[in-house]
Amino acid sequence: MILEEIWEKSLSKIEEKIGTSIFELWIKPIKPVQLKEQQFTLEVPNRFFKEWIEDYYPTLIIEILEGLLGHAVTLKYRVAEKQAAEIKRIEAKLESRKTRLASRGIYLNPRYTFENFISGQSNQFAQAAAKAVAETPGKVYNPLFIYGGVGLGKTHLLSAIGNSVIDSKQDYTVLYVSSEQFTNEVVSAVRHGKTEELKKKYRNVDLLLIDDIQFVENKMATQEELFYTINTLYEKQKQIVISSDRPPKEIKTITDRLRSRFSMGLIADIQPPEYETRVAIIHKKSDMERLGLKEDVVNFIAAKVKTNIRELEGCLIRLGAQAALTGSP
Known part of the structure:
Protein backbone atom coordinates (compact mmCIF):
# COMPACT_ATOMS: atom_id res chain seq x y z
CA MET A 1 0.00 0.00 0.00
CA ILE A 2 1.18 3.53 -0.77
CA LEU A 3 1.41 6.16 1.96
CA GLU A 4 -1.82 7.98 1.09
CA GLU A 5 -3.78 4.74 0.83
CA ILE A 6 -2.57 3.59 4.26
CA TRP A 7 -3.56 6.93 5.80
CA GLU A 8 -7.00 6.96 4.13
CA LYS A 9 -7.76 3.51 5.52
CA SER A 10 -6.49 4.63 8.93
CA LEU A 11 -8.74 7.70 8.88
CA SER A 12 -11.91 5.66 8.39
CA LYS A 13 -10.98 3.41 11.33
CA ILE A 14 -10.08 6.39 13.53
CA GLU A 15 -13.42 8.07 12.77
CA GLU A 16 -15.26 4.90 13.78
CA LYS A 17 -13.47 4.93 17.12
CA ILE A 18 -13.77 8.59 18.13
CA GLY A 19 -16.85 9.90 16.29
CA THR A 20 -17.26 12.39 13.45
CA SER A 21 -17.17 15.70 15.36
CA ILE A 22 -13.84 15.02 17.12
CA PHE A 23 -12.46 13.45 13.96
CA GLU A 24 -13.32 16.48 11.81
CA LEU A 25 -11.78 18.91 14.29
CA TRP A 26 -8.58 17.12 15.33
CA ILE A 27 -7.73 14.30 12.91
CA LYS A 28 -8.86 15.34 9.43
CA PRO A 29 -6.37 18.26 9.17
CA ILE A 30 -3.43 15.88 9.72
CA LYS A 31 -1.41 14.92 6.63
CA PRO A 32 0.81 11.86 6.05
CA VAL A 33 4.41 12.78 5.20
CA GLN A 34 6.58 9.68 5.14
CA LEU A 35 6.84 6.00 6.02
CA LYS A 36 10.47 5.05 6.35
CA GLU A 37 12.13 2.24 8.32
CA GLN A 38 8.93 1.58 10.30
CA GLN A 39 8.58 5.24 11.28
CA PHE A 40 5.36 6.95 10.18
CA THR A 41 5.63 10.75 10.01
CA LEU A 42 2.50 12.92 10.20
CA GLU A 43 2.22 16.68 9.77
CA VAL A 44 -0.05 18.54 12.20
CA PRO A 45 -1.10 22.19 11.73
CA ASN A 46 0.38 23.32 15.06
CA ARG A 47 1.73 22.00 18.35
CA PHE A 48 -1.72 22.00 19.97
CA PHE A 49 -2.88 19.22 17.65
CA LYS A 50 0.13 17.10 18.61
CA GLU A 51 -0.41 17.70 22.31
CA TRP A 52 -4.13 16.99 22.13
CA ILE A 53 -3.62 13.66 20.34
CA GLU A 54 -0.87 12.59 22.74
CA ASP A 55 -3.01 13.46 25.76
CA TYR A 56 -6.33 11.99 24.63
CA TYR A 57 -5.51 9.20 22.17
CA PRO A 58 -1.82 8.39 22.72
CA THR A 59 -1.91 4.88 21.22
CA LEU A 60 -4.92 4.96 18.87
CA ILE A 61 -3.14 5.98 15.65
CA ILE A 62 -0.21 3.61 16.24
CA GLU A 63 -2.53 0.67 16.96
CA ILE A 64 -4.53 1.28 13.79
CA LEU A 65 -1.41 1.72 11.64
CA GLU A 66 0.14 -1.45 13.05
CA GLY A 67 -3.09 -3.35 12.36
CA LEU A 68 -3.03 -2.23 8.72
CA LEU A 69 0.70 -2.72 8.15
CA GLY A 70 1.10 -5.92 10.12
CA HIS A 71 4.23 -4.79 11.95
CA ALA A 72 5.33 -2.40 14.70
CA VAL A 73 5.67 1.28 13.86
CA THR A 74 6.80 4.41 15.64
CA LEU A 75 4.97 7.69 15.17
CA LYS A 76 6.60 11.06 14.58
CA TYR A 77 4.82 14.41 14.31
CA ARG A 78 6.04 17.33 12.26
CA VAL A 79 4.58 20.71 13.17
CA ALA A 80 3.65 22.82 10.13
CA GLU A 81 3.60 26.22 11.83
CA LYS A 82 6.77 28.06 12.80
CA GLN A 83 7.45 27.74 16.50
CA ALA A 84 9.17 30.12 18.87
CA ALA A 85 12.72 28.97 19.67
CA GLU A 86 11.97 28.37 23.38
CA ILE A 87 8.85 26.28 22.65
CA LYS A 88 10.74 24.32 20.00
CA ARG A 89 13.52 23.58 22.47
CA ILE A 90 11.07 22.37 25.14
CA GLU A 91 9.17 20.22 22.63
CA ALA A 92 12.41 18.67 21.36
CA LYS A 93 13.49 17.85 24.92
CA LEU A 94 10.15 16.19 25.71
CA GLU A 95 10.20 14.25 22.44
CA SER A 96 13.74 13.06 23.10
CA ARG A 97 12.79 11.82 26.57
CA LYS A 98 9.70 10.08 25.23
CA THR A 99 11.75 8.28 22.55
CA ARG A 100 14.42 7.32 25.07
CA LEU A 101 11.86 5.83 27.46
CA ALA A 102 10.01 4.03 24.66
CA SER A 103 13.28 2.34 23.65
CA ARG A 104 13.26 0.82 27.16
CA GLY A 105 9.62 -0.25 26.87
CA ILE A 106 8.36 2.59 29.10
CA TYR A 107 5.44 4.48 27.60
CA LEU A 108 5.00 7.41 29.97
CA ASN A 109 3.89 10.90 29.01
CA PRO A 110 6.93 13.11 29.82
CA ARG A 111 4.62 16.11 30.33
CA TYR A 112 3.01 14.50 33.37
CA THR A 113 5.22 15.40 36.33
CA PHE A 114 4.67 16.48 39.93
CA GLU A 115 5.97 19.95 39.01
CA ASN A 116 3.03 20.66 36.71
CA PHE A 117 0.35 18.87 38.76
CA ILE A 118 -1.86 21.52 40.35
CA SER A 119 -2.85 20.58 43.89
CA GLY A 120 -6.04 21.64 45.66
CA GLN A 121 -8.47 20.32 48.26
CA SER A 122 -9.87 17.89 45.69
CA ASN A 123 -6.62 16.02 45.06
CA GLN A 271 -12.64 14.67 43.44
CA PRO A 272 -13.66 17.22 40.77
CA PRO A 273 -11.59 20.41 41.25
CA GLU A 274 -13.10 23.34 43.10
CA TYR A 275 -13.21 26.79 41.46
CA GLU A 276 -9.88 28.03 42.87
CA THR A 277 -8.06 24.91 41.65
CA ARG A 278 -9.66 25.24 38.22
CA VAL A 279 -8.38 28.83 37.97
CA ALA A 280 -4.88 27.72 39.01
CA ILE A 281 -4.93 24.89 36.43
CA ILE A 282 -5.95 27.29 33.64
CA HIS A 283 -3.19 29.77 34.60
CA LYS A 284 -0.58 27.01 34.69
CA LYS A 285 -1.63 25.51 31.36
CA SER A 286 -1.90 28.97 29.77
CA ASP A 287 1.64 29.82 30.91
CA MET A 288 3.01 26.50 29.65
CA GLU A 289 1.41 27.00 26.25
CA ARG A 290 2.24 30.74 26.02
CA LEU A 291 -1.45 31.54 25.50
CA GLY A 292 -1.49 34.79 27.47
CA LEU A 293 -5.16 34.55 28.51
CA LYS A 294 -6.76 37.59 30.11
CA GLU A 295 -8.06 37.24 33.66
CA ASP A 296 -11.71 37.56 32.67
CA VAL A 297 -11.28 34.76 30.11
CA VAL A 298 -9.66 32.55 32.76
CA ASN A 299 -12.49 33.20 35.20
CA PHE A 300 -15.12 32.58 32.53
CA ILE A 301 -13.65 29.18 31.59
CA ALA A 302 -13.25 28.19 35.26
CA ALA A 303 -16.87 29.07 35.96
CA LYS A 304 -18.24 27.22 32.92
CA VAL A 305 -16.15 24.04 32.88
CA LYS A 306 -16.74 22.34 36.23
CA THR A 307 -16.63 18.60 35.66
CA ASN A 308 -13.00 17.63 35.16
CA ILE A 309 -9.47 18.77 34.38
CA ARG A 310 -9.35 17.07 30.99
CA GLU A 311 -12.24 19.23 29.78
CA LEU A 312 -10.51 22.34 31.09
CA GLU A 313 -7.25 21.50 29.33
CA GLY A 314 -9.12 20.44 26.18
CA CYS A 315 -10.84 23.81 26.13
CA LEU A 316 -7.47 25.61 26.35
CA ILE A 317 -5.91 23.45 23.64
CA ARG A 318 -8.85 24.23 21.35
CA LEU A 319 -8.40 27.94 22.05
CA GLY A 320 -4.70 27.67 21.28
CA ALA A 321 -5.31 25.64 18.11
CA GLN A 322 -7.92 28.12 16.86
CA ALA A 323 -5.71 31.13 17.63
CA ALA A 324 -2.76 29.51 15.84
CA LEU A 325 -4.85 28.61 12.78
CA THR A 326 -6.57 31.99 12.45
CA GLY A 327 -3.69 34.17 13.62
CA SER A 328 -5.95 35.85 16.18
CA PRO A 329 -5.01 36.30 19.88
Missing part, protein backbone atom coordinates in the same frame (compact mmCIF):
# COMPACT_ATOMS: atom_id res chain seq x y z
CA GLN A 124 -3.99 16.95 47.66
CA PHE A 125 -4.25 13.66 49.59
CA ALA A 126 -3.73 11.59 46.43
CA GLN A 127 -0.84 13.85 45.38
CA ALA A 128 0.86 13.57 48.78
CA ALA A 129 0.53 9.77 48.71
CA ALA A 130 1.91 9.64 45.15
CA LYS A 131 4.92 11.76 46.15
CA ALA A 132 5.61 9.55 49.17
CA VAL A 133 5.53 6.44 46.98
CA ALA A 134 7.84 8.03 44.39
CA GLU A 135 10.37 8.95 47.10
CA THR A 136 10.45 5.50 48.76
CA PRO A 137 8.90 2.94 46.40
CA GLY A 138 7.91 -0.34 48.03
CA LYS A 139 8.28 1.04 51.56
CA VAL A 140 4.97 2.87 52.13
CA TYR A 141 1.44 2.58 50.76
CA ASN A 142 1.82 -0.62 48.77
CA PRO A 143 -0.18 -0.91 46.67
CA LEU A 144 -1.30 2.68 46.20
CA PHE A 145 -4.81 2.67 44.73
CA ILE A 146 -5.94 6.01 43.26
CA TYR A 147 -9.52 6.39 42.11
CA GLY A 148 -11.70 9.16 40.71
CA GLY A 149 -13.84 10.13 37.75
CA VAL A 150 -12.70 10.55 34.16
CA GLY A 151 -10.20 13.33 33.50
CA LEU A 152 -9.37 14.22 37.10
CA GLY A 153 -5.63 13.51 36.99
CA LYS A 154 -5.18 9.81 37.84
CA THR A 155 -3.01 9.11 34.79
CA HIS A 156 -1.07 12.31 35.48
CA LEU A 157 -0.22 11.10 39.00
CA LEU A 158 0.72 7.60 37.84
CA SER A 159 2.98 9.06 35.17
CA ALA A 160 4.44 11.58 37.65
CA ILE A 161 5.40 8.71 39.97
CA GLY A 162 7.01 6.89 37.05
CA ASN A 163 8.88 9.94 35.74
CA SER A 164 10.11 10.82 39.23
CA VAL A 165 11.39 7.29 39.95
CA ILE A 166 13.10 7.08 36.55
CA ASP A 167 14.98 10.33 37.27
CA SER A 168 15.92 9.61 40.90
CA LYS A 169 16.48 5.84 40.74
CA GLN A 170 18.03 5.16 37.37
CA ASP A 171 18.70 1.48 38.08
CA TYR A 172 14.97 0.81 38.70
CA THR A 173 12.87 -1.10 36.20
CA VAL A 174 9.60 0.77 35.63
CA LEU A 175 6.58 -0.53 33.72
CA TYR A 176 3.44 1.46 32.89
CA VAL A 177 0.49 -0.39 31.37
CA SER A 178 -3.25 0.06 30.93
CA SER A 179 -5.42 -2.81 32.16
CA GLU A 180 -6.65 -3.23 28.58
CA GLN A 181 -3.09 -3.73 27.33
CA PHE A 182 -2.36 -6.12 30.19
CA THR A 183 -5.46 -8.13 29.24
CA ASN A 184 -4.37 -8.26 25.59
CA GLU A 185 -0.94 -9.50 26.63
CA VAL A 186 -2.44 -12.20 28.86
CA VAL A 187 -4.69 -13.40 26.02
CA SER A 188 -1.77 -13.41 23.57
CA ALA A 189 0.52 -15.24 26.02
CA VAL A 190 -2.06 -17.97 26.65
CA ARG A 191 -2.79 -18.35 22.94
CA HIS A 192 0.87 -18.63 21.94
CA GLY A 193 2.12 -20.55 24.97
CA LYS A 194 4.24 -17.66 26.28
CA THR A 195 2.91 -17.31 29.82
CA GLU A 196 6.41 -17.70 31.31
CA GLU A 197 7.63 -14.72 29.27
CA LEU A 198 4.66 -12.69 30.52
CA LYS A 199 5.44 -13.59 34.13
CA LYS A 200 9.09 -12.68 33.65
CA LYS A 201 8.13 -9.29 32.20
CA TYR A 202 5.70 -8.25 34.93
CA ARG A 203 7.09 -9.95 38.02
CA ASN A 204 10.63 -8.63 37.78
CA VAL A 205 10.04 -4.88 37.90
CA ASP A 206 10.69 -2.39 40.69
CA LEU A 207 7.64 -0.26 39.93
CA LEU A 208 4.44 -1.41 38.23
CA LEU A 209 1.89 1.25 37.23
CA ILE A 210 -1.50 -0.06 36.09
CA ASP A 211 -4.04 2.41 34.70
CA ASP A 212 -7.85 1.96 34.57
CA ILE A 213 -7.94 -1.33 36.46
CA GLN A 214 -11.77 -1.40 36.33
CA PHE A 215 -11.55 -2.92 32.85
CA VAL A 216 -10.46 -6.29 34.27
CA GLU A 217 -14.08 -6.90 35.28
CA ASN A 218 -15.37 -10.27 34.00
CA LYS A 219 -11.89 -11.22 32.69
CA MET A 220 -11.02 -14.17 34.90
CA ALA A 221 -7.72 -15.21 33.28
CA THR A 222 -6.48 -11.61 33.51
CA GLN A 223 -7.56 -11.37 37.14
CA GLU A 224 -5.74 -14.60 37.97
CA GLU A 225 -2.49 -13.39 36.39
CA LEU A 226 -2.86 -9.97 38.00
CA PHE A 227 -3.42 -11.48 41.45
CA TYR A 228 -0.22 -13.53 41.31
CA THR A 229 1.73 -10.61 39.81
CA ILE A 230 0.68 -8.29 42.64
CA ASN A 231 1.45 -11.00 45.20
CA THR A 232 4.93 -11.62 43.81
CA LEU A 233 5.83 -7.94 43.64
CA TYR A 234 4.44 -7.24 47.11
CA GLU A 235 6.47 -10.08 48.63
CA LYS A 236 9.60 -8.65 46.96
CA GLN A 237 8.72 -5.18 48.36
CA LYS A 238 8.34 -3.79 44.86
CA GLN A 239 5.92 -0.89 44.38
CA ILE A 240 2.50 -1.28 42.75
CA VAL A 241 0.34 1.72 41.83
CA ILE A 242 -3.16 1.23 40.46
CA SER A 243 -5.77 3.67 39.15
CA SER A 244 -9.49 3.17 38.69
CA ASP A 245 -12.66 5.17 38.13
CA ARG A 246 -14.13 3.73 41.36
CA PRO A 247 -12.96 2.26 44.70
CA PRO A 248 -12.19 -1.49 44.94
CA LYS A 249 -15.45 -2.32 46.70
CA GLU A 250 -17.43 -0.92 43.74
CA ILE A 251 -15.59 -2.85 41.01
CA LYS A 252 -18.03 -5.62 40.19
CA THR A 253 -17.26 -9.18 39.06
CA ILE A 254 -13.71 -9.37 40.32
CA THR A 255 -12.58 -12.06 42.73
CA ASP A 256 -12.67 -11.28 46.45
CA ARG A 257 -8.98 -12.07 46.81
CA LEU A 258 -8.05 -9.59 44.07
CA ARG A 259 -10.28 -6.94 45.63
CA SER A 260 -8.50 -7.63 48.91
CA ARG A 261 -5.10 -7.06 47.25
CA PHE A 262 -6.28 -3.74 45.81
CA SER A 263 -7.32 -2.64 49.29
CA MET A 264 -4.37 -3.79 51.39
CA GLY A 265 -2.30 -0.62 50.91
CA LEU A 266 -3.64 2.94 50.72
CA ILE A 267 -6.74 4.03 48.83
CA ALA A 268 -6.78 7.71 47.78
CA ASP A 269 -9.55 9.44 45.89
CA ILE A 270 -9.56 12.47 43.58
